[in-house]
Amino acid sequence: MSSAAGRKHAGFGNGKGNTMKKQTEKDYLSQYDIGKYPRPSVTTDIVAFMIRSEENENYKMDSANKLSILLVKRAVHPFKDCWALPGGFLKPDETVEDCAFREITEEAGVTPVSLMPVGVFSDPGRDPRGWVISQAFASIISEDAVRLVGGDDASDAQWFDISFERDADGKSILVLEYGETKLQAVLREESSRFGRTSFLIEESGGLAFDHAGIIATALTALREGARNYETLFDFLPERFTLTALQKVQETIMNIQILPANFRRKVSDYVVETDEYTQGAGHRPAKLYRRK
């Protein structure tokens, strides 16, 4: 085993010949210059998920749901005019969570319901501006909040419907659509460690930086969290029907579930209230709360 001398502390004044036997911590810190060694810029990138309910033709039928994420069109180089994840630089006196919260609130115009770290991206070549590492987050935003703020077709921030399919040999296709705009990236599953799957980008599909890989990682984590109902409730208001909750899980995981079985499994995670929906054109449903 090597000695702890292997752990050099960047920035401590060298060659000053400090030979005091009893150097105090205060002395040490007052001499310490942390800026002496190179430091990277640190950013956060946020994959903000929302479930949009589509307009409906038949007054009786439930509306279909689509999973979507927020993208921002870059106004400056590099990747000028490409779509990118919202995010920004970490400031002193804030945690990476604070930073992500601040950035997504600014860009989406609404407060996220939850914010979950999904990984650090630190490939040396990932940003042409220089040494920039990024902490990625998955965030869940409720449709109600977004609807209040409204949108603008000319805005440079838009919600893209997302679809992500993994085929047999580990290749995945990520498709993002907003109106006429369609971005299609190709990724390869690289490794899955400790519940986090990472991806190699084969085609970026016009997304800026390594954002296609970040999106794939975040969606994979979201799906994993949806399996045990962990990430479902944040998409809905406080009171919800079991069918609405089921549709959230089906939308995220891209599966179909039989209502009877879903109700049985989810019953451990919810509490019923004495309220009901009304005016839906069919039997009213009991509203539930998260347990």
Place this chain on the structure above:
Amino acid sequence: MSSAAGRKHAGFGNGKGNTMKKQTEKDYLSQYDIGKYPRPSVTTDIVAFMIRSEENENYKMDSANKLSILLVKRAVHPFKDCWALPGGFLKPDETVEDCAFREITEEAGVTPVSLMPVGVFSDPGRDPRGWVISQAFASIISEDAVRLVGGDDASDAQWFDISFERDADGKSILVLEYGETKLQAVLREESSRFGRTSFLIEESGGLAFDHAGIIATALTALREGARNYETLFDFLPERFTLTALQKVQETIMNIQILPANFRRKVSDYVVETDEYTQGAGHRPAKLYRRK
């Protein structure tokens, strides 16, 4: 929705009055000074896990296993003479994974079998030297490799047996022991998001920085990964008996499993070879490989 102007790019020359209509990416990048805005120091901290088999009194009995982690005694301020996780500062042209690999190889003297990110720690006050954020990793190191390198009781790097119990109301006790040295930290489970549980430190137990919380987070992630056999194989040589594999899972998760049931469940993850153990004082066992 706010405009993308919210996403300022730190370091782009301001006030230069660049009014060109067609600024090229090359022009932009050549003017770009990434060092203009404050940047944190970035470190990695590694929770290196090893399973130690204890010496045995009875020639027939299997040896008991203990889960242990590597700690390093700090030679300098701050936290001088406290035990800390191995780790160090991120360098340009390396990923955080590269950095963790480099640091743990230096400090443990052996190559880790695996390296898995468990989270970023970025509390502004976490390091008295200044603005330092850290990416934590869990690493698995095989006992065979460590035994080859050997140890030294006077060394400042030592393997501590670890025990971690969560009681009913969310309080957890972390105990680390090496010879006469016993560190005992108290933590409170704070939140569990996306499969990552984070902890508040109530008593650091003499561990440096926020390392008690990092250790608790890493161990929780390791245990989660052990549930589906993901992190078990890295503790063992390429060929192993099913009993050895079972003991790894029992040691990590601190549980007891009936051999018959373990064998049935694990059979999907292993392939049998035609080799057997010998000279163990009892019936020889077939060796298996990971599937």
Place this chain on the structure above:
DNA sequence: CAAATAGTGTCTCTAAGACAATATCAC
């Protein structure tokens, strides 16, 4: 043969999936 681990067979119980049947509302 004694003591220890290696390995198999099987019973029970629980949970998941499939599906049938009934309930209730707006129009």
Place this chain on the structure above:
DNA sequence: GTGATATTGTCTTAGAGACACTATTTG
């Protein structure tokens, strides 16, 4: 009444846990 969703019941099957039993080695 029609057409949609809401809700409950139950049959079947797969898997986990418990446990009894047999096999094989060294000293």
